[in-house]
Amino acid sequence: MKPINVGLLGIGTVGGGTFNVLARNREEIMRRAGRPIQISVVAEKNQVRANEVVQGRAKIVDDAFAVIRDAEVDIVVELIGGYTIAKDLVLAAIESGKHVVTANKALLATHGNEIFAAAQKKGVMVAFEAAVAGGVPIIKALREGLTANRIEWIAGIINGTSNFILSTMRDTGASFADVLKQAQAKGYAEADPTFDIEGIDAAHKLTILSAIAFGIPIQFSKAYTEGISKLTKEDIAYAEDLGYRIKLLGLTRRTANGIELRVHPTLIPKRRLIANVEGVMNAVLVKGDAVGPTLYYGAGAGAEPTASAVVADLVDVTRTLTADPEHRVPHLAFQPDRLAATPILPMEEVETSYYLRLRVYDRPGVLADITRILADNHISIDAMLQKEPQAGEDQVDIIMLTHLTKEKNVNAAMAKIEALSSVAGKIMRIRLEELL
Secondary structure (H helix, E strand, O other): OOOEEEEEEOOOHHHHHHHHHHHHOHHHHHHHHOOOEEEEEEEOOOHHHHHHHHOOOOEEEOOHHHHHHOOOOOEEEEOOOOOOHHHHHHHHHHHOOOEEEEOOHHHHHHHHHHHHHHHHHHOOOEEOHHHOOOOOOHHHHHHHHOOOOOEEEEEEEOOHHHHHHHHHHHHHOOOHHHHHHHHHHOOOOOOOOHHHHOOHHHHHHHHHHHHHHHOOOOOHHHOEEOOOOOOOHHHHHHHHHOOEEEEEEEEEEEOOOOEEEEEEEEEEEOOOHHHHOOOOEEEEEEEEOOOEEEEEEEEOOOHHHHHHHHHHHHHHHHHOOOOOHHHOOOOOOOOHHHOOOOOEOOHHHOEEEEEEEEEEEOOOOHHHHHHHHHHHOOOOEEEEEEOOOOOOOOEEEEEEEEOOEEHHHHHHHHHHHHOOOOEOOOOEEEEEOOOO
16 A cells, blocks of 8 residues: 655754654554655755764755655654744645644644634644643544533643743752753753743743643633743742642643633642643643543653654545545644634733732731731632741741632732832732642
8 A cells, every 4th residue: 555655844953853663663563554654755944963863764854845845755743843944834724735744833823713723714724732731632633532521621830841840949949040050951842932931831831731622712822821931949848838839730621601722830639630730841731520530641852752743743644635625634732713712811800819928017917907808809818838937037927828819909909008108019929729
């Protein structure tokens, strides 16, 4: 049987892993796909690197558009990354009638609606399992395995860099800045780590998951994003004392008023499995109405874990090459003409619980002033921890955990509390989720 020819755009870390996994597991993959899958051409500017990986087993070109023009190529795998040239290449591949596999979460989060509409029009597939959580098959689980369920919420640790930083801060007591340097030295964080530590990478992934879970268009611009760069080792220690761990959590939830779509540091009870995901590992917790909570765990990055997802997409596309386009699994799980217009909930309307750390002067009546402001803003306290002042200091930390309340109530209360003469500096606010 004629092999499926794949054109690979980019042979860096993930591209090299994809090439090697396909070659090493060739026979096993053929048994699953029903026909051979081979990379016939590779586009790569760095010819030396490409030759080291390919070793004569595929043609190498330096023009990515030449791969798209190649009539022998059936599937284009885009592993270049970014928003610009990658978008042009993907749309050109679709226009030429080729199926596309991509690991590019940033591209899909920002231009996915346009890309999927173009693919639908041309009757081709865009597969993207590797775009979220690396080797963890969460896209397939949502699109197919949980299709009987009304998804209630998804909570995910979907950025390995930030998870490594928070785990190491907790284990060693080191500061954020020091651990970030460690992450960069180990290759877990880029020289410019902004996308990872400020939650942007996680928001890209969460936006895709939200669209698949709830049958809505991709809406990255409406995601609330808050990173971990302001977290202190003291907050991580206080959370531990109260029975919680702090994780950079991506959370999307269906509510009566709209869809929550938010990424931020979050206190999670230590007894939850997801709170015990450490280092660079990823985990996604999905709550369905029929199945209940299900947890998906694994390596969220790396050459071969991500290649595992890329190759799985190649097998899926190969299996359905002869299928009627109208009867394939839709890109976003729901039929394109049945996507809902459910609004994304503004962050101030989100209801959750909170960790509040206040630095106050050690004077009589301070706590009464603070609790009165909280009560006036419909905020009740669930637990409180007050530290003793250090020798010679006149300031002390007070940590409060609240019951459920709206974000706008907390914002209003924080502004009034910070204006008190007895409060020193800004309040540290971290959201809290029980994930029941």
